[in-house]
Amino acid sequence: MVRVGAGVPLAELQPALALDGLYYPPVPTYDGAFVGGTIATNAAGAATFKYGSTRQWVEALTLVLADGSLAEIRRGEVTASPDGWFELQLPSGEIVRVPVPTYVMPDAVKLSAGYFARPEMDLIDLFIGSEGTLGIVADATLRVIHLPRRCVVLVACDSDSQALAVTAALRREAGSAWRGDGALDVSAVEFMDSRALAVVPDEAISRVGVRRPVGAAVLLLVQIEVADREDDALARMDAVLDACGVHASPQVAMPGDERGAARLFELREAVPAGVNAVIAAAKSRVHPDIEKVAGDLIVPFERQEESLAMYRETFERYGLEYALWGHVSDGNMHPNVLPRSLDDVGKGKAAILDIARRVVAIGGAPLAEHGVGRSALKQQLLRELYGERGIEEMRAVKRALDPEWKLAPGVLFPEPESQPATR
Numbered sequence: 345m346v347r348v349g350a351g352v353p354l355a356e357l358q359p360a361l362a363l364d365g366l367y368y369p370p371v372p373t374y375d376g377a378f379v380g381g382t383i384a385t386n387a388a389g390a391a392t393f394k395y396g397s398t399r400q401w402v403e404a405l406t407l408v409l410a411d412g413s414l415a416e417i418r419r420g421e422v423t424a425s426p427d428g429w430f431e432l433q434l435p436s437g438e439i440v441r442v443p444v445p446t447y448v449m450p451d452a453v454k455l456s457a458g459y460f461a462r463p464e465m466d467l468i469d470l471f472i473g474s475e476g477t478l479g480i481v482a483d484a485t486l487r488v489i490h491l492p493r494r495c496v497v498l499v500a501c502d503s504d505s506q507a508l509a510v511t512a513a514l515r516r517e518a519g520s521a522w523r524g525d526g527a528l529d530v531s532a533v534e535f536m537d538s539r540a541l542a543v544v545p546d547e548a549i550s551r552v553g554v555r556r557p558v559g560a561a562v563l564l565l566v567q568i569e570v571a572d573r574e575d576d577a578l579a580r581m582d583a584v585l586d587a588c589g590v591h592a593s594p595q596v597a598m599p600g601d602e603r604g605a606a607r608l609f610e611l612r613e614a615v616p617a618g619v620n621a622v623i624a625a626a627k628s629r630v631h632p633d634i635e636k637v638a639g640d641l642i643v644p645f646e647r648q649e650e651s652l653a654m655y656r657e658t659f660e661r662y663g664l665e666y667a668l669w670g671h672v673s674d675g676n677m678h679p680n681v682l683p684r685s686l687d688d689v690g691k692g693k694a695a696i697l698d699i700a701r702r703v704v705a706i707g708g709a710p711l712a713e714h715g716v717g718r719s720a721l722k723q724q725l726l727r728e729l730y731g732e733r734g735i736e737e738m739r740a741v742k743r744a745l746d747p748e749w750k751l752a753p754g755v756l757f758p759e760p761e762s763q764p765a766t767r
């Protein structure tokens with residue numbers, strides 16, 4: 345375990361843990377995030393497929409509640425009553441009854457869509473993912489593991505369907521390895537299509553020794569954990585690629601080759617940076633109101649091929665330029681609009697809403713890991729997921745814990761018109 349202040353960035357936490365040979369697994373691919381922010385959004389990342397999201401790694405929290413009091417919450421200490429309530433005694437002696445929402449959350453490996461709700465749930469889970477609306481995280485006790493040895497492999501595929509076949513095969517191999525019956529312990533597979541890679545500077549592509557993919561081509565970035573048998577793991581990886589008809593030799597950073605791994609990760613990080621640069625350029629040259637329009641969708645893995653086709657078809661129907669990348673081993677993709685005009689921003693929002701409705705209809709979720717915040721579009725996606733009644737149930741939780749609406753007002757749902765001045 346590590347007890348860490350909420351204001352520690354992951355970029356400082358991981359090197360500090362590494363000094364003791366330790367590692368905190370459920371990290372987003374953005375290491376500028378702070379521990380408090382990752383807990384507030386139930387962040388996940390590339391390796392959710394193996395390690396789950398932040399929620400599973402938080403053992404205890406110190407919180408500042410809306411009345412200024414401190415609360416120490418340990419997992420396993422307070423659970424909701426069978427009839428759906430938490431009864432909390434504040435330091436002032438006041439008893440607060442907090443209702444547990446009754447909506448059913450989608451069965452997704454990562455979800456950052458308002459308040460966690462399950463019958464007889466643990467109180468700590470109400471605060472994790474609540475985006476600062478119920479309490480401020482001051483510090484956290486997190487579970488950690490031994491720092492894994494890791495190979496990073498970049499694979500060039502011809503098409504979405506080949507990339508998904510490789511990912512499905514790697515997920516099966518990983519399952520066998522976790523059961524002690526295989527060498528290919530894959531922890532993450534990330535997907536970047538040629539449209540996403542088109543916005544990346546030439547140096548980022550040439551540094552990793554591949555040609556810039558064009559047309560339907562896709563790059564996959566695979567992380568493999570190896571105890572000591574990296575040759576066995578890579579031989580198995582070659583067999584998977586052969587069986588899926590991948591002909592180009594992969595680029596491999598072996599365990600210990602930190603510079604090689606960093607180059608490969610830089611390529612992945614260059615994608616959102618490149619998209620942001622496209623948006624910033626359109627904003628300054630075309631219209632100051634141009635903004636980012638992006639999805640953060642998760643679908644059951646077996647529905648991913650039809651979902652990818654649906655993302656592409658929807659953007660094309662709206663006449664939009666777009667880029668697709670994401671954490672393909674979780675079924676979590678980030679379709680991003682590349683706006684050329686203010687009109688594209690409006691069309692992009694309509695396209696994301698269409699996509700989100702279809703994702704919800706197949707058992708997925710439109711808010712996987714980035715949270716909701718104050719974005720009107722994301723708040724609409726939250727309503728698509730749980731309906732007005734679900735939002736009202738969340739408001740009832742907020743009202744019980746923060747009756748004056750002091751904490752992160754306007755995050756997750758708009759503030760009600762009038763709030764009582766006192767509890």
Ligand SMILES: Cc1cc2nc3c(=O)[nH]c(=O)nc-3n(C[C@H](O)[C@H](O)[C@H](O)COP(=O)(O)OP(=O)(O)OC[C@H]3O[C@@H](n4cnc5c(N)ncnc54)[C@H](O)[C@@H]3O)c2cc1C
Pocket residue numbers: 350351371372373374376377378379380381382383384385386387388389390475476477479480481482616713714715717752755
């Ligand atoms: C390039 C890039 C890649 C990303 N990749 C991923 C990814 O792979 N997976 C993923 O999950 N996310 C990803 N994200 C999103 C982001 O990293 C996560 O949402 C992260 O958890 C936010 O942390 P932050 O410290 O930046 O929080 P902020 O963005 O500052 O805050 C997020 C929310 O948390 C609340 N909050 C912040 N600190 C506290 C606190 N101490 N107590 C209570 N509430 C608090 C804020 O009020 C706000 O509502 C990515 C972002 C970028 C820019």
